[in-house]
Amino acid sequence: MNTRKALYQYGYRRCADQGRSSPARHPVAVVGAGPVGLCTAIDLAQRGVPVVLLDDADRIGEGSRGICYAKRTLEILDRLGVADPCLEKGVTWRIGKVFQNDDLLYAFDLLPEDGHKMPAFINLQQYYLEHALVERAAALPNLEIRWRNKVIDLKRRNDGATLTVETPEGPYDLDAEWVVAADGARSALRGMLGLAFQGEVFEDRFLIADVKMKGEFPPERWFWFDPPFHDGHSALLHKQPDDVWRIDLQLGPDADAKAEQTPERVVPRLRQMLGHDDFSLEWVSVYTFQCRRLERFVHGRVVFAGDSAHQVSPFGARGANSGIQDAENLAWKLALILKGEAPESLIESYDLERSAAADENIGHSTRSTDFIAPRSAQELRFRDATLSLARHAPFAKRMVNSGRLSMPSTYETPLSTPDRETWSGSARLGAPVPDAPMRDRSGRSVWLLEALGGEETILHVPNGSQPPAGSRVLILGEDLIDEHGFFTQRFDTSPGSTYLVRPDQHLAARWRHATPPLIESASRRLRGIEGDHA
Template sequence: MNTRKALYQYGYRRCADQDRPSAARHPVVVVGAGPVGLCSAIDLAQRGIPVVLLDDADRIGEGSRGICYAKRTLEILDRLGVADPCLEKGVTWKVGKVFQRNDLLYAFDLLPEDGHKMPAFINLQQYYLEHALVERAAALPNLEIRWRNKVVNLNRRNDGATLTVETPEGLYDLDAEWVVAADGARSALRGMLGLAFRGEVFEDRFLIADVKMKGEFPPERWFWFDPPFHEGHSALLHKQPDDVWRIDLQLGRDADVKAEQTPERVMPRLRQMLGHDDFSLEWVSVYTFQCRRLERFVHGHVVFVGDAAHQVSPFGARGANSGIQDADNLAWKLALIIKGEAPERLIESYDLERSAAADENIGHSTRSTDFIAPRSAQELRFRNAALSLARHTPFAKRMVNSGRLSMPSTCDTPLSTPDVDTWSGSARLGAPVPDAPMRDRKGQPIWLLDAIGGEETILQVPNGTPPQQGSRVIVLGDDLIDAHGVFAQRFDASPGSTYLVRPDQHLAARWRHGTPSLLESASRRLRGFEGDHV
């Protein structure tokens, strides 16, 4: 049931490739204009790579779908030029509360410290995010979106792939040096290549509803185990923009999918939860979910991202966040390869790093699901014991799992140069570097991640020696001033400390005293030229 019309609709337009006598060749073709495909295309275009983006639809805006976007995702969106409209429209939150029946078991703060540009999370209907991304894509001269262009066949070659595209005016062929498959959970490209999608299918059914009302609930994540308004099951409440509230209700394995979406079933459940009937129903669906993934994400010159590569349960907001981080990991590598600045084998590090991230997310997602919807008497006893203990003991609160919320993955791969020194602080090798409030040469406020941007960057704390040469260099105390000491604390910085940051803002290497030869070796390593094979 969906009472909301498509907010944004885009028309089909004939393209020049349809009039060519033979297939036109493009550096990158991205298939799928959801958030992950759009982020992939924008990132590549910003790096100077011409991109064609194909989508079989001509609209966005049917149902809220994903709504929770984490701090790291917002930092990526900021680099892509779309964070501001998302922050302006979205509901910012960082506090979560877990209840059993009416009792508050505990609350948690996802970002207890200051000094970050981006909040812990925002809630924003997916159609607003997609609209911001489409607007950004339209502003880039080397990015073309082709709506109602459906890929119906894919032939791989050693140097790329040929796609057959169906349009309202017939078929045409398109040659791509690289194909990014971002065509979602039911990926047609995955099927065209005959790839197995292995994992676990969960049988429990959940009702998801968007309700428009004037609510007194704060902008927090509230999760109930066995609430009095929905006994024996779980419930989740999130605030969205436009006075819309997201409600998830566990239904059990035997629920009738079709019947549970009817107003006769939905409205009484919502009235019981909310305690009134002063609301309207915007969107409702009943879903089951899967935790599955491709064995490999890279198949020659066809690379899978987002739900086309891996699926998780919605608990913990790991789907869209993980997919956008796939795009963040892939774009700089693909850009370097296409420009001839890195060997083609660098693409294998995408498979290695994002496969590990997918396994991590699937593990968290599976454990959350098993805790929320126990499938055996033993799992139920463990869950109930943990909930009972959590009322009184701090250690048991860590055992309660209402959905471990999305966190960025650490890239523990041969692209990173192992530490030889001892470090404290929150900066971790292989992880995204933490943001920090700084001042520029003119004394104006600037955020560290804004200063780094999307380039390979050396951060150096001077100790009387000349600045490093080679990659883009930012000298602390000269180019950037750590006025509040936040950088020094988070990076455990001391005179001579040197840090090499990847183009996706992950920390690739660090030394107490970096030398030109160490930096050159680490830079070649992160591009796939040196070290263990990637």
């Protein structure tokens, strides 16, 4: 049930490709204007790659859907130029609380340290995020969004693919060197290629409701096992902007999905939880979910990203966050390939890295679901014993699983150069580099991730010798000044330390004392160029 009308609607416009005698050729066609498709298209366009973005709808705004966006996702959105409106509108939070019945089992802080530009999480209805992304996309000269352009056929070739696109004025064909399939869980492109998911389908049903009300609950994530208002099941509460609250209620595998969405069923459940009826329903759905993925994300020149490639349970906010990280991983690689700066085989590293990330997310989601909704008497006994111990034993608190919240992936792949020395600090090889407050040459405050942007970058701590050469080198103490010491601590610096950062801000290599051959080899390695990996 959806009581909200579309907030944002976009009109169909005839494009230059229609009516041509032969298909126009584009470097990249992205299919699907959800968060993943929009992020992919914006990232490519910012890197100088012309993009056509196709979507079969002409609107956004039906239901809030995804709402939780993690720190790493916000850092990516910041690089894409859309973090500010999201932060301004979103509800910032970092504290989570887990209850059993009325008792608080424990609380956790997702970002206990200072020195980061982005918060641990924000809650924001997906339609607000999509609107910010559409506005950003419209401002880029080499990105064209085509609404009400539905892909109805796909023919692959060795050098790309031909898409047949249906519009209100009839169909047309376009050729693309690369196609990004970001068309969601019911991906039409996946069906056109005859691809199937592998994994697990869960039978438990959950009611999800967006409720408009004035509430006294703080901006925290509250999760209940066996709450007094919903005996024998679980419940979850999140605050969203506009006095809207997200409520999830476990229903069990035998619930009637259609009946449970009616106000006659929903309102009494919510009244029992909230203790009053001073609320209205914005959006209601009943869902089951899957933890599944494609065996491969890359099929020639067609690449799958987001829900079209993998699906997880909603516990832990891993859906949209992992999809946006897919987009980030893919865009810089496609840009380098199209510019002739990397071999086409680099795209295999997208499959390798994001398949591993999907497996990690699916593993966390499956374990969370098994704990929240036990499917056997043995699993239920384990869950109840763990909850009982968690009241008194710190070790048991770590075993309580109400959804391991989204974290960025660490890529242990051939694109990284293995460490030769021992390092401490929070910077990890293959992981996104931690942010830090800095000052630039003019004394202006700047964040490390802002300074890195989306380019391959060498960070160097001087030691009196000649600094390393490279296409982009930032010298600590000259280009960037670590006045608060966060960079020094997080990167475990010493005189002569050198760090190579990928275009997606993951750490590719680091040395206590780098040499030009070592840096050149690591740079070639992160671009997938075969050769000596000294």
